[in-house]
Amino acid sequence: MNDARRKFKRETADQRKEALIQATLSLVAEKGVRGATVRAIAERADVTQGLIRHYFSTKEELVTAAYETHMTEMTDLTFTIAAKVQGTARDHLAALVRTSLEPPVADPRAVALWASFLNKVQQDAQMKATHERTYADFRDRLQDLIRAALDEAGQSVSDTRLHHLATACNGVIDGLWLEGGALPDAFAPGELPGIGVESVGAIIGLDLEQRANQP
Amino acid sequence: MNDARRKFKRETADQRKEALIQATLSLVAEKGVRGATVRAIAERADVTQGLIRHYFSTKEELVTAAYETHMTEMTDLTFTIAAKVQGTARDHLAALVRTSLEPPVADPRAVALWASFLNKVQQDAQMKATHERTYADFRDRLQDLIRAALDEAGQSVSDTRLHHLATACNGVIDGLWLEGGALPDAFAPGELPGIGVESVGAIIGLDLEQRANQP
DNA sequence: TTCGTATTTATACACTTGCATAATTACGAA
DNA sequence: TTCGTAATTATGCAAGTGTATAAATACGAA
Numbered sequence: 190m191n192d193a194r195r196k197f198k199r200e201t202a203d204q205r206k207e208a209l210i211q212a213t214l215s216l217v218a219e220k221g222v223r224g225a226t227v228r229a230i231a232e233r234a235d236v237t238q239g240l241i242r243h244y245f246s247t248k249e250e251l252v253t254a255a256y257e258t259h260m261t262e263m264t265d266l267t268f269t270i271a272a273k274v275q276g277t278a279r280d281h282l283a284a285l286v287r288t289s290l291e292p293p294v295a296d297p298r299a300v301a302l303w304a305s306f307l308n309k310v311q312q313d314a315q316m317k318a319t320h321e322r323t324y325a326d327f328r329d330r331l332q333d334l335i336r337a338a339l340d341e342a343g344q345s346v347s348d349t350r351l352h353h354l355a356t357a358c359n360g361v362i363d364g365l366w367l368e369g370g371a372l373p374d375a376f377a378p379g380e381l382p383g384i385g386v387e388s389v390g391a392i393i394g395l396d397l398e399q400r401a402n403q404p
Numbered sequence: 405m406n407d408a409r410r411k412f413k414r415e416t417a418d419q420r421k422e423a424l425i426q427a428t429l430s431l432v433a434e435k436g437v438r439g440a441t442v443r444a445i446a447e448r449a450d451v452t453q454g455l456i457r458h459y460f461s462t463k464e465e466l467v468t469a470a471y472e473t474h475m476t477e478m479t480d481l482t483f484t485i486a487a488k489v490q491g492t493a494r495d496h497l498a499a500l501v502r503t504s505l506e507p508p509v510a511d512p513r514a515v516a517l518w519a520s521f522l523n524k525v526q527q528d529a530q531m532k533a534t535h536e537r538t539y540a541d542f543r544d545r546l547q548d549l550i551r552a553a554l555d556e557a558g559q560s561v562s563d564t565r566l567h568h569l570a571t572a573c574n575g576v577i578d579g580l581w582l583e584g585g586a587l588p589d590a591f592a593p594g595e596l597p598g599i600g601v602e603s604v605g606a607i608i609g610l611d612l613e614q615r616a617n618q619p
Numbered sequence: 620t621t622c623g624t625a626t627t628t629a630t631a632c633a634c635t636t637g638c639a640t641a642a643t644t645a646c647g648a649a
Numbered sequence: 650t651t652c653g654t655a656a657t658t659a660t661g662c663a664a665g666t667g668t669a670t671a672a673a674t675a676c677g678a679a
Binding site: 376 | 434435436437438439512515516518519520522523526539568571572575576578579580581582583584586587590591595596599602603606607
């Protein structure tokens, strides 16, 4: 008769929230937002479903928090990796493009998440704001790198032209990122970053593929 | 007391199936596959839910049929529009790129559908096959146009190189298509086709933006 | 060690979901 | 016109959904 009650451990609020968010992200990537049910999330986080209510007053709130976490992590990851590269401005630009199109940034799971969230992003104001913020962040950074690389090559361009170049390069990078994550088998290893560097270089009129000297 | 039974009209099987499929697609675009419930689909098609069972033995079957219809329509649409252009091989290539990145092909709804279906496409064998077939169709066609344009310009390339160029251009086009549909406000009208033509031209080494003479 | 309380589990509820089945009705064939 | 039957509606059901609330327990403070 002793239907032993489940044992549990008390965690800090941050740890539990993080665990619930990660469980949510993995389920959203697999089955979409509606497929990530409260019960499934609780199970994956190894917790009973009532606990979710204790940390997030609603499923909507959990999903929004998960999206925010994911987007921030992605942006940070990209910039962190790319920032490690030493060299000329041209090298920096090439590195950002490469980083954006290689694992762990370019990754089927990340694209699956992007796709799963798209509906909600288009309808929920808060998620839309998060999306636009991270998008603008990336694009401004890219624009700065393009300007620096062109300066370095002795080329000056108007602000209008620079804006156009950044939009074009950003579109190509994001597009290839999506494409690579959606069809990982359509490209040979390393092919996607190569296409990205080639395309971005062609658009702005610099050869990004030739590396500067490195010791 | 006379809870008048709902009046109805008998339609042909094809008409009803088509109506149900269109209702399904519009709901999937808005709310994802799980959000497109049998009851919501029936309501949008102005029919009671039991009827769906009469034409499709399961919701899965309806969703699969809807996906197939959508993908086929998209491919046909793209090729049909692009094929109307007269001119040189270079013009044909430019037209395909432009068509792919303009309405009605490039369109937020189409991208929303793509995103909503992504999960299922990756998991369901039949949908995966449909996806790969339409993808390969487009890419082969693109490759032929690239070869013709290069021939015309007196340039010959190896098969390996041609394959790489087609992959790169296809990635850029699909990527920009996704990007444009996901962020319709990020680009000025006509900007996206311009970026596409510019990028594809840069990748293959031809200026696609200069039109051949047209009467 | 005891005790208080925030954390966690357990249970329940109202509603939605896909699917099944019985009851009606429109419409072509005779 | 009548009549048969396929098309359509109406109703029901078991499983799954998000959320609410009460009961139990781990663990730091005293």
